[in-house]
Amino acid sequence: MTLRFSFKHQFDNQSFVIQGEIPSKGVTAVFGRSGSGKSTLLNVLCGLLSPDRGEVTFKESRLLDTEQGINVPVWNRKIAVVFQDARLFPHLSIFDNLLFGSQSKAQNERFKELTTLLGISHLLDSKPNKLSGGERQRVAIARALLSDPELLLMDEPLASLDLPRKREVMHYLNQLTDKIDIPIVYVTHSLEEIMHLADNLLVLETGKVADFGTVEHVWNGDSLALWQEGEQHSALLTAKVSERHPKYAMRKMKVAGHALWVPDQQFENKHNECMRIRIDARDVSVTLSPVAGSSIRNVIPVQLIDIEKLNDHSCLLTLALNEELALKSILTQWATDELKLQKGNRVYAQIKGVSFTQQNLATH
Ligand SMILES: Nc1ncnc2c1ncn2[C@@H]1O[C@H](COP(=O)(O)OP(=O)(O)OP(=O)(O)O)[C@@H](O)[C@H]1O
Incomplete structure (x- = not known):
């Protein structure tokens, strides 16, 4: 210091x-x-x-x-x-x-x-x-x-x-x-x-x-x-820039041992570099098993470690990627009840591609 x-x-x-x-x-x-x-x-x-x-x-x-x-x-x-x-x-x-x-x-x-x-x-x-x-x-x-x-x-x-x-x-x-x-x-x-x-x-x-x-x-x-507050919750993670998709303009980012696919944006010279990635809670949803036929590319196994009631209709979920890193997800109370979500559940986080705009990625 x-x-x-x-x-x-x-x-x-x-x-x-x-x-x-x-x-x-x-x-x-x-x-x-x-x-x-x-x-x-x-x-x-x-x-x-x-x-x-x-x-x-x-x-x-x-x-x-x-x-x-x-x-x-x-x-x-x-x-x-x-x-x-x-x-x-x-x-x-x-x-x-x-x-x-x-x-x-x-x-x-x-x-x-x-x-x-x-x-x-x-x-x-x-x-x-x-x-x-x-x-x-x-x-x-x-x-x-x-x-x-x-x-x-x-x-x-x-x-x-x-x-x-x-x-x-x-x-x-x-x-x-x-x-x-x-x-x-x-x-x-x-x-x-x-x-x-x-x-x-x-x-x-x-x-x-x-x-x-x-x-x-x-x-x-x-x-x-x-x-x-409310909809603005997010998780900030460090991701390593990895390979480009052979066919699509998408780039693999490695986060806590998982792969996230994000739109490729000027990443050619950044292979193996670390970037910050902000994942907004409103772009993360939860399924009990990996869904076949979903349009969402990023589906990651996680453990539900916390459920906090935000208001009458929505909950904030904390989804652990590993012992140190977690995603946040906002779900309706209705969905939380219907999926019978409880702390400790192993579930799948689905992250929408819209979460990866230029503003959500920092070359830091
Ligand atoms: N010269 C001063 N004389 C009297 N009170 C002061 C003086 N400077 C600051 N204060 C008091 O200290 C408080 C904190 O001031 P400071 O400017 O450090 O806050 P800040 O966090 O920088 O706020 P901001 O984000 O609005 O710039 C002020 O609200 C004011 O009440």
């Missing part, structure tokens, strides 16, 4: 007792309801807020220790922050914005690498007002990284963009996070961003850490239940 924090702070109407550790690699998403303390945590990490009591240690050096009177100022922490709005200087070109406050020279390899990775090389002579919101945000990310930080904090960097722009910047961020080797702490309200970008997930609830772990672990646990 590279970044450790433990602090207490009291605002007029809200107290925070937040402690945790963030690994030295990858993207750690910070998620939680409005007011749960996400920005407060970021502000303490970068030094914009001095908490009442606490400590922050980064790579064994103390950035904050209220007992010892240590509080390294923002500009000496080697931490860069990207905010929701790009905060570019309107009168400067993109080139000058990028070099503002940076040690790097334009010829510098790093400059070339970052502007290429973020797809902004062709924008260097423009002024910020000529750029789209997504492009401005990509410039802001490049500028943050050109200050050679050892830690990057991002506070809802996509929140002010419309959906197509969000996806555009997410695509660039995805490539970037594979290439840069500093840890990123990424505040977001979006499960889609988490699925596509994050390795770890820290969930805050009313000023406290409610959960922390790999994205898959936290996603499939209970702490995201508020965000996955």
Whole structure:
């Protein structure tokens, strides 16, 4: 673990007792309801807020220790922050914005690498007002990284963009996070961003850490239940890209020793790579035996390990693929009764092909 924090702070109407550790690699998403303390945590990490009591240690050096009177100022922490709005200087070109406050020279390899990775090389002579919101945000990310930080904090960097722009910047961020080797702490309200970008997930609830772990672990646990109400339940699994179907444009994905067939989408170069796959509970149905003559290609033997009543008419089933991984399925109470489903039953999960859209697969 590279970044450790433990602090207490009291605002007029809200107290925070937040402690945790963030690994030295990858993207750690910070998620939680409005007011749960996400920005407060970021502000303490970068030094914009001095908490009442606490400590922050980064790579064994103390950035904050209220007992010892240590509080390294923002500009000496080697931490860069990207905010929701790009905060570019309107009168400067993109080139000058990028070099503002940076040690790097334009010829510098790093400059070339970052502007290429973020797809902004062709924008260097423009002024910020000529750029789209997504492009401005990509410039802001490049500028943050050109200050050679050892830690990057991002506070809802996509929140002010419309959906197509969000996806555009997410695509660039995805490539970037594979290439840069500093840890990123990424505040977001979006499960889609988490699925596509994050390795770890820290969930805050009313000023406290409610959960922390790999994205898959936290996603499939209970702490995201508020965000996955009713029809929105899903399971997030890791799948290995395997062979293409000899006749049809379908690709085999291996999940927990089972094969899932999904529409083949730009997977040629990804053989044997792992991807994330989100399977929505509404796309999973249950049969007591494999049905002959069904149109559904994906039929997997599972064990029913939990039945939860969602409302008057539907139930949420948890279907174990193995000891660690499970699918979720939403069935009507009627079907659950008629099939006499009970915990422990061995049944078959049928997964509809519609579950495998581009949005449900992440090259993470
Ligand atoms: N400077 C401040 N002065 C007084 N109270 C504050 C201050 N900053 C934050 N708070 C309080 O702390 C709470 C948590 O704020 P914070 O910005 O950390 O939440 P958040 O999880 O980032 O919320 P959001 O998702 O809405 O940005 C706020 O609801 C507010 O009540």
